[in-house]
Amino acid sequence: MEKLFTHMESPIGPLSIVRNDKGICAIRFSILEEEEAIVFQPSDSLLVEAVHQLEEYFQQNRTSFELPVDIKGTDFQQSVWEALRHIPIGETRSYSEIAEQIGNKKAVRAVGQANRANPVPIIIPCHRVIGKNQSLTGYAGKEIDKKRELLKIEGVLSRINGQ
Template sequence: MNTVFYTTLESPVGTLLLAGDSQALRMVSFESSKHAEPPQADWKQDKAPFAEVIRQLRAYFRGERKEFDLPLAPEGTEFQLRVWNRLRTIPYGETISYAQLAERIGNPKAVRAVGLANGSNPIPIIIPCHRVIGSDGSLTGFGGGLPTKKMLLELESKQLSLL
């Protein structure tokens, strides 16, 4: 495997840990989360590989970017990758339910598995798992916490700037 680089980004939703190699982003982690991924001992701290990621995230938080155009390399099972790829098709400012997401991947009975895959998304915000809500419209689990999920959805629905 290539050298893994990491850096942090101060954002309106807290400190984000970014990790990836020279080719693609592999992880965005909320440092405040109980599931936060600390940098591994063999990772190298370097902001340079993340210049474009940081530029696009900052534009997103200012309400100036609705889609991300970044090389991504999330690691997961074939099923997880299918779910994560489908998440990327949910338009900015819109939400869908876990049941709708299961239908969109062609497996309507896999609602629980879709929820687990959604919760395992290693690149939140950019792979917009925050756009998936309960079938009753309720906000459900999010690695960055429900207040963060609510903030991201409000940013997108009102197109307000968080910066």
């Protein structure tokens, strides 16, 4: 199956949601264009459901996602992403806490790199990982404004280091 995608507007800007035959495989903070291996298909039932669940999340009516995901990464990345899935809405963890949780407390920077490589942000909540000093550091490269807005939606921002 070729990959299918759709777009949506959100409080953090335009999002493109991509699926393959196994599930949601990417969320991009931009508008994708149709390519040879990826087709715009806004009526696809899984993409419609993904948009619906994301809209509920942005409206503060959803605290978790019930979508199949199909993400590729190294064993280390997969372990980090699995740890991120267990951070409840309204809570944060530091990069060092995640490193400790996965049994490699010296891998703080590698945890940051795995966060950056997360192909399905929001669904796997890498925005809930903050600096040890409670600072908002790194998100999807240089998308700190998006991290700030997501944490604001979740009601966390006011509790983080005077944000």
